[in-house]
Amino acid sequence: MGLLHKARTAPVRLAAGAYILHSGWEKWNGGEEQAAGVHGMAAAAFPQLEEVPPPKFLRMLAAAEIATGAALLAPFVSSALAGAALTGFSGGLVALYLRTPSLRKPGSVWPTPEGIGISKDVWLLGIGLGLMIDAAGDKAKH
Numbered sequence: 790m791g792l793l794h795k796a797r798t799a800p801v802r803l804a805a806g807a808y809i810l811h812s813g814w815e816k817w818n819g820g821e822e823q824a825a826g827v828h829g830m831a832a833a834a835f836p837q838l839e840e841v842p843p844p845k846f847l848r849m850l851a852a853a854e855i856a857t858g859a860a861l862l863a864p865f866v867s868s869a870l871a872g873a874a875l876t877g878f879s880g881g882l883v884a885l886y887l888r889t890p891s892l893r894k895p896g897s898v899w900p901t902p903e904g905i906g907i908s909k910d911v912w913l914l915g916i917g918l919g920l921m922i923d924a925a926g927d928k929a930k931h
Contacts, residue, residue, distance in 0.1 A: 798868045801916045802861045805875060810858025816851035823847065834888035853878060872920025879913035
């Protein structure tokens with residue numbers, strides 16, 4: 790059962806993990822302009838982040854992406870734990886999308902052209918929840 794379970798979850802873990810790890814790696818040495826842009830968007834959606842300096846915020850975001858991507862790629866990390874990490878991380882991204890009106894069409898959840906990239910993070914949320922549900926179903930069988 791263990792090998793089949795790993796084979797069943799491997800494609801989504803590899804796809805999501807590699808993408809998120811790469812995204813974090815790209816941000817790790819991001820410059821001032823990138824830090825200001827990413828921080829500005831996040832602080833507009835979550836005002837409590839205004840107190841965090843932009844370079845520090847970018848580094849923290851990069852670290853979270855690297856850790857989440859690595860958890861998904863590591864075969865020794867359970868699908869439940871990797872799914873929980875992905876669900877938490879992508880839930881924050883979906884919340885950012887929902888709290889930023891310029892990313893959505895007025896009165897709608899559907900994205901504007903500027904919101905398409907972030908709106909797609911709902912797929913990551915679905916993958917994370919799917920990994921957790923799959924792991925819970927396997928646990929219930931035993």
